[in-house]
Amino acid sequence: MSAVVSLRNVHKRFGSNQVLKGVSFDIPRGQVVAIIGQSGSGKSTALRCINRLEAIDEGSIQVCGHDLGGARVDLEQLRKDVGIVFQSYNLFPHLTVAHNITLALRHVRKLSRKASEERARAVLDTVGLLEKYDSYPEQLSGGQQQRVAIARSLAMEPQVMLFDEVTSALDPKLTGEVLKVIEKLAEGGMTMVLVTHEMAFARRVAHQIVFMHQGQVWETGGPEILVGPQTRELQDFIGNGL
Amino acid sequence: MDHFSSAQFLYLLKGLGWTLVLSALSFVLGSVAGFGVMLARLSRIGPVRVLAAVFIQGIQGIPLLVLLFVVYFGVGIFGIDVPPLAAAGIALMVYVSAFLGEIWRGSVESIEKTQWEAAECLGLSRWQSLLLVIIPQAIRLSLPATVGFLVQVIKSTSLASVVGFVELTRAGQIINNSLFQPFLVFALVGGFYFLLCFPLSKWSQAMERKLNVGRR
Numbered sequence: 001m002s003a004v005v006s007l008r009n010v011h012k013r014f015g016s017n018q019v020l021k022g023v024s025f026d027i028p029r030g031q032v033v034a035i036i037g038q039s040g041s042g043k044s045t046a047l048r049c050i051n052r053l054e055a056i057d058e059g060s061i062q063v064c065g066h067d068l069g070g071a072r073v074d075l076e077q078l079r080k081d082v083g084i085v086f087q088s089y090n091l092f093p094h095l096t097v098a099h100n101i102t103l104a105l106r107h108v109r110k111l112s113r114k115a116s117e118e119r120a121r122a123v124l125d126t127v128g129l130l131e132k133y134d135s136y137p138e139q140l141s142g143g144q145q146q147r148v149a150i151a152r153s154l155a156m157e158p159q160v161m162l163f164d165e166v167t168s169a170l171d172p173k174l175t176g177e178v179l180k181v182i183e184k185l186a187e188g189g190m191t192m193v194l195v196t197h198e199m200a201f202a203r204r205v206a207h208q209i210v211f212m213h214q215g216q217v218w219e220t221g222g223p224e225i226l227v228g229p230q231t232r233e234l235q236d237f238i239g240n241g242l
Numbered sequence: 243m244d245h246f247s248s249a250q251f252l253y254l255l256k257g258l259g260w261t262l263v264l265s266a267l268s269f270v271l272g273s274v275a276g277f278g279v280m281l282a283r284l285s286r287i288g289p290v291r292v293l294a295a296v297f298i299q300g301i302q303g304i305p306l307l308v309l310l311f312v313v314y315f316g317v318g319i320f321g322i323d324v325p326p327l328a329a330a331g332i333a334l335m336v337y338v339s340a341f342l343g344e345i346w347r348g349s350v351e352s353i354e355k356t357q358w359e360a361a362e363c364l365g366l367s368r369w370q371s372l373l374l375v376i377i378p379q380a381i382r383l384s385l386p387a388t389v390g391f392l393v394q395v396i397k398s399t400s401l402a403s404v405v406g407f408v409e410l411t412r413a414g415q416i417i418n419n420s421l422f423q424p425f426l427v428f429a430l431v432g433g434f435y436f437l438l439c440f441p442l443s444k445w446s447q448a449m450e451r452k453l454n455v456g457r458r
Contacts, residue, residue, distance in 0.1 A: 053359060090360035094378045101372060104364035109404040156364065 004029045004064055004191045005050055009060035012045055013162050019045045021144070021215040022059070027193060027208075032186045034194045034202035037212035038237060043195045045161050045214065050193065051082040064077060064159050069129050081106075083158035084227065086164040089145040091137040091152070097124070098133045101152045109156070123151040143174030147181055160191040167198060212238065246426060251416045257413025258434050260327075264399045264409055266329045272338025279343025284350060284372075290450070292451035307401050308332045314405040330402035334395065341391055350376055350386035376378055392425035393439045393446070400435075410434055 005027040012020040019042045027033045035043040048054045049061060052075060060069035064081040067073070091100050098120050105116035114188055124130045127147040137145050146166055153161060163182065165176040179201050186192060186205050196202055203210060203223045210218040211234045219231045229235045282294035287407075311416035314329035339360070353376050361371035414431035418424050 050361060053363070075322055076365060076367075079363060082363075084363045086356065086360065088356055090356045092357065092375055092379075094361070095381070104366060107374065108365040152364070 002029055003027060003062070005193065006062040007046070007059070008061070009059040010046070010049060011226045012042075012049060012054060012056050012057050019048070019215055023212070023215070023217055025210050025217055028192060029159075029191055030189045032192045032194065032205055033192050033208045033210060034206035035087060035210045035212060036196065036197055036199070036202060036237070037218075041212040043210075043212045043216040044164055047084075047164050047193060047195050050160075050162060051084055053084075057099075080156065081159045082162065082201075083153035083156055083160070084150050084162040084164065085146070085166050086147060088166050089137070089142070090150045091145055091149055093137050094135075095136075097135050097137070097140075097148050098239075099127070100137070100148060101155050104124075104152075105155060107205040110126060119155050120151075123155045124148070125150045126184070128153065128177075141174060143177045146170065146174075150178075150181055154185070159200050160193065161185070163192065163194045163196070165195050165197065169194070202226065212236075244283075244454065246417075246421060246423065250421070252418060254410065254413050254425075254434070255432060256402075256412040257408060258438075259394070260401050260408060260413075261410040264327065264330055264402060265392075265396045266333070267327075268334030268338050268399070269395055271331065271335040272395075273333055273342060275339035276342030276346065280350065283343060286368075295381070298344050301337060302344075306333065306337050306398055307404065309337055310401055310405055321436035324404065325393045326405045326407035330399070330403055330407050337398070338395055339393075342388065345387050345391060346380065346384055349387075352383060367427040380423045383453065386446045386453065387448040389442055389449065393442050396438050399433060410414050414418050422452075 003026040008024050010020050010023040011018070015193065021042075023042070023046055025033070035046060037043045039200065045054060048128060049056050049068070050063055052073055055065075056069065060067065062068070065079045066081070068078070068145075090098075093101070095103065098117065101120040101123060102113075102116040105119055106112045109116075111119065118150060121130060121133065127150055129144060129147055130153065132140060132144060132148070137148070150166075164165045167178050168181075170178060175198070179198065180192070182192070183201075183205050194202065194206065203226045207222055209221060209223055209225055209232075210217055211225070219225060219229065219234045221230075225234065226238060229238060257391045279294055279298065281388065282290050283298070285291050285294070289316040303304075310330060310333045314326070317324050350372075357375055357379070362368075366374065372447050393404055396401055399409055400411035402409055403415065406412070408416070409433055418427040
């Protein structure tokens with residue numbers, strides 16, 4: 001199994017604040033990796049480094065054959081291979097759901113209007129929101145907006161999808177509907193990295209858990225580490241988290 | 243001494259027409275130039291940004307009247323005869339571009355950074371992000387301030403009277419010179435300005451209210 005994403009000894013500072021202190025992990029194709037940890041442990045930063053929203057200071061990152069450690073990165077190609085979904089959805093409020101999805105298909109992928117609209121219908125069907133095709137984001141609930149954001153990212157047919165605390169702004173019911181969509185993608189074999197606080201979900205869906213603490217990978221392993229953690233820090237974290 | 247007649251009223255209306263022409267001309271040209279100023283202020287090239295900032299600060303720090311004199315008399319020194327309409331149009335265009343450029347830059351920068359990020363992550367280039375995602379949202383945000391500034395421009399066109407351009411204020415002066423009924427004449431002139439500006443101000447306020455409701 002080849003690794004789609006591979007981090008080696010990644011360091012990242014913001015000013016004098018050392019956020020990542022030598023992070024290494026691999027994400028094999030078709031697997032779901034959940035990154036967990038306290039706020040400020042560097043998990044979101046690690047995720048943002050994977051699609052170069054943040055440039056790293058040291059170490060190396062390989063993503064779908066792109067080397068993000070070097071000075072020259074083909075951002076255009078990287079962004080085609082990596083999709084990301086944010087905590088705050090970040091839909092474009094001035095565009096309908098359909099146009100949110102077709103915008104990049106038309107202007108980046110250069111698909112025809114017909115082809116991009118077909119693709120939009122297909123991905124909206126996947127997330128169960130086909131009937132919202134002509135709605136504006138403000139007319140949707142938070143959970144629906146997040147599902148549209150997932151559909152928008154999915155439409156670009158990325159090789160790996162990143163989820164940055166995508167349910168943190170949602171109530172339990174809406175969280176459930178978003179997680180269901182993510183689980184469906186996981187069953188479909190999509191390679192995914194989830195930064196999440198949903199421990200039960202991580203345990204059920206993830207193939208691998210990465211527990212980050214103080215800018216380092218503190219403990220990693222299969223979902224079973226959530227039941228029998230090896231380090232005291234993970235023990236504490238789970239104790240607090242449940 | 244004559245009395246105020248319909249001929250004089252028509253003369254005022256003609257002046258009103260020229261006020262509208264000058265306002266529209268300077269606003270349209272100023273918008274185009276202002277868009278350029280905004281782009282320059284947002285440029286990733288440092289010197290371009292600085293140059294635009296200097297231009298904006300410079301123009302905002304000079305009275306429009308002085309700007310008018312520079313264009314009308316200053317350029318005249320080089321033997322180029324500038325007609326009053328052109329001089330007023332150019333001076334106002336420069337003036338408008340500096341203010342609109344700054345208003346619009348503010349709107350663009352008030353769009354959340356996460357919108358840029360989302361666009362970038364979908365593979366849109368900086369230009370595509372700006373034109374397809376950021377500016378459409380910024381326009382909506384800037385509309386109240388832009389229309390509010392249009393009101394300022396309409397009133398500012400009265401300064402063009404000093405270079406001999408016969409717009410509404412100048413027409414009033416000319417009529418008053420023969421009638422010497424300043425209160426009547428200038429009250430009328432003021433009334434006309436008010437009729438132009440008041441609906442625009444109201445429109446601007448209504449848009450602002452709507453925007454605030456939408457963002458709450």
